[in-house]
Amino acid sequence: xxxxxxxxxxxxxxxxxxxxxxxxxxxxxxxxxxxxxxxxxxxxxxxxxxxxxxxxxxxxxxxxxxxxxxxxxxxxxxxxxxxxxxxxxxxxxxxxxxxxxxxxxxxxxxxxxxxxxxxxxxxxxxxxxxxxxxxxxxxxxxxxxxxxxxxxxxxxxxxxxxxxxxxxxxxxxxxxxxxxxxxxxxxxxxxxxxxxxxxxxxxxxxxxxxxxxxxxxxxxxxxxxxxxxxxxxxxxxxxxxxxxxxxxxxxxxxxxxxxxxxxxxxxxxxxxxxxxxxxxxxxxxxxxxxxxxxxxxxxxxxxxxxxxxxxxxxxxxxxxxxxxxxxxxxxxxxxxxxxxxxxxxxxxxxxxxxxx
Amino acid sequence: xxxxxxxxxxxxxxxxxxxxxxxxxxxxxxxxxxxxxxxxxxxxxxxxxxxxxxxxxxxxxxxxxxxxxxxxxxxxxxxxxxxxxxxxxxxxxxxxxxxxxxxxxxxxxxxxxxxxxxxxxxxxxxxxxxxxxxxxxxxxxxxxxxxxxxxxxxxxxxxxxxxxxxxxxxxxxxxxxxx
Numbered sequence: 082x083x084x085x086x087x088x089x090x091x092x093x094x095x096x097x098x099x100x101x102x103x104x105x106x107x108x109x110x111x112x113x114x115x116x117x118x119x120x121x122x123x124x125x126x127x128x129x130x131x132x133x134x135x136x137x138x139x140x141x142x143x144x145x146x147x148x149x150x151x152x153x154x155x156x157x158x159x160x161x162x163x164x165x166x167x168x169x170x171x172x173x174x175x176x177x178x179x180x181x182x183x184x185x186x187x188x189x190x191x192x193x194x195x196x197x198x199x200x201x202x203x204x205x206x207x208x209x210x211x212x213x214x215x216x217x218x219x220x221x222x223x224x225x226x227x228x229x230x231x232x233x234x235x236x237x238x239x240x241x242x243x244x245x246x247x248x249x250x251x252x253x254x255x256x257x258x259x260x261x262x263x264x265x266x267x268x269x270x271x272x273x274x275x276x277x278x279x280x281x282x283x284x285x286x287x288x289x290x291x292x293x294x295x296x297x298x299x300x301x302x303x304x305x306x307x308x309x310x311x312x313x314x315x316x317x318x319x320x321x322x323x324x325x326x327x328x329x330x331x332x333x334x335x336x337x338x339x340x341x342x343x344x345x346x347x348x349x350x351x352x353x354x355x356x357x358x359x360x361x362x363x364x365x366x367x368x369x370x371x372x373x374x375x376x377x378x379x380x381x382x383x384x385x386x387x388x389x390x391x392x393x394x395x396x397x398x399x400x401x402x403x404x405x406x407x408x409x410x411x412x413x414x415x416x417x418x419x420x421x422x423x424x425x426x427x428x429x430x431x432x433x434x435x436x437x
Numbered sequence: 438x439x440x441x442x443x444x445x446x447x448x449x450x451x452x453x454x455x456x457x458x459x460x461x462x463x464x465x466x467x468x469x470x471x472x473x474x475x476x477x478x479x480x481x482x483x484x485x486x487x488x489x490x491x492x493x494x495x496x497x498x499x500x501x502x503x504x505x506x507x508x509x510x511x512x513x514x515x516x517x518x519x520x521x522x523x524x525x526x527x528x529x530x531x532x533x534x535x536x537x538x539x540x541x542x543x544x545x546x547x548x549x550x551x552x553x554x555x556x557x558x559x560x561x562x563x564x565x566x567x568x569x570x571x572x573x574x575x576x577x578x579x580x581x582x583x584x585x586x587x588x589x590x591x592x593x594x595x596x597x598x599x600x601x602x603x604x605x606x607x608x609x610x611x612x613x614x615x616x
Binding site (some may be wrong): 127131145146149152153154155156157159160161164166167170171189 | 601
């Protein structure tokens with residue numbers, strides 16, 4: 082609706098400008114014909130034909146024919162001159178209407194094309210992340226099976242007759258390595274096991290305030306702020322959305338040296354609700370900005386995270402019918418934009434209506 | 438000086454009332470020559486366009502057309518009465534035109550002994566034929582000459598609804614005649 086309104090306003094403004102321009106120049110073509118000196122020449126021509134008739138009576142018929150042709154031209158000019166303002170007004174109105182119709186159609190088609198391109202891009206992203214998710218699930222499964230078997234073998238080895246000090250040390254070392262693999266697999270699984278959202282109508286502003294209060298102490302170096310109008314209802318899975326916010330805040334906490342802030346801002350954009358999450362961290366390095374939502378892309382050291390948080394977050398938002406994007410980033414901070422679908426909250430049925 | 442002033446005053450004064458007469462069952466109207474002396478009408482009569490006078494009653498119309506022929510320097514006049522009868526002639530000068538103008542034209546049929554008519558006279562600066570010619574001319578000017586391209590129809594639509602003869606002056610009278 083808002084898009085349509087925007088298009089209409091653009092078309093009206095452009096048409097008004099066009100109309101003003103046409104009004105300035107449209108009279109030119111008509112005034113060329115209606116110039117008094119043009120009429121003067123025609124009148125003189127009529128008089129000349131009559132003089133020629135008197136001087137050369139033998140060719141009177143020929144002069145008469147020319148006279149009548151010229152006379153008709155003068156009549157046409159007189160008729161048009163009497164209707165000049167009406168002709169011009171209609172001419173301008175038709176041109177403006179054609180212009181407005183063309184502009185409206187072009188803008189509408191362009192907007193529709195943009196939307197289709199956006200939908201296609203989202204679908205591609207979702208398919209790619211789903212493929213990654215499936216691969217992660219398989220890898221996790223393949224690792225877990227031998228991991229469990231190895232643990233059982235080590236347990237059995239440890240339970241045998243009292244091992245030597247050297248054997249004991251080796252068993253502990255193997256335990257430690259297996260635990261690292263288990264931890265690694267757990268993270269892997271978390272990506273593989275993102276559930277499909279159960280969408281409900283949720284008041285986003287309230288959800289953010291609850292999040293701010295609940296997680297006020299979760300990241301000691303961060304202060305959470307909410308800047309949101311009341312009663313902004315979105316179609317969302319509360320738990321999954323909270324997971325996204327946790328991921329973003331965790332990243333912000335890592336990117337912030339000393340203390341910083343994370344600000345949540347809500348704006349409406351037609352049938353969408355935009356939630357901007359802005360931090361005061363060090364920004365996303367240019368080298369990974371283009372790939373930041375791909376799995377395993379991270380700036381952290383090996384063993385300090387696998388770079389799945391943003392991929393998981395985006396997958397969750399795409400599953401919501403929305404999106405997650407890096408809106409801006411600089412050494413002064415980054416802003417991520419969550420796009421969610423607006424949901425009407427005026428009926429109790431809203432919660433039931435909003436489904437996958 | 439005095440005659441010029443008098444002419445100016447005559448041109449500005451409203452025209453006299455038409456006269457209704459009854460001949461048998463026909464109601465005839467004689468339009469006052471002062472109409473021809475009205476400033477707006479006078480200016481049109483000497484153009485090469487056909488000045489058209491439409492005499493309207495509730496149920497019928499009559500039409501008078503006057504065109505000055507610049508070549509022969511005569512007035513070509515045409516009268517179409519309420520029954521559709523057409524009378525055409527050419528008139529040498531303004532004085533004869535005034536005399537011809539006084540000739541009554543049939544405007545209605547008398548139903549009883551008395552005819553009460555609301556008469557309207559509309560003066561148009563050009564005829565339907567002039568209008569049609571000008572439309573075609575302007576349509577050719579604005580439209581394409583390539584018959585395979587249909588942009589001409591847009592111009593035609595534009596011209597067709599804008600070029601029209603708007604009355605330069607009109608009068609209304611309530612008149613009565615008895616058998």
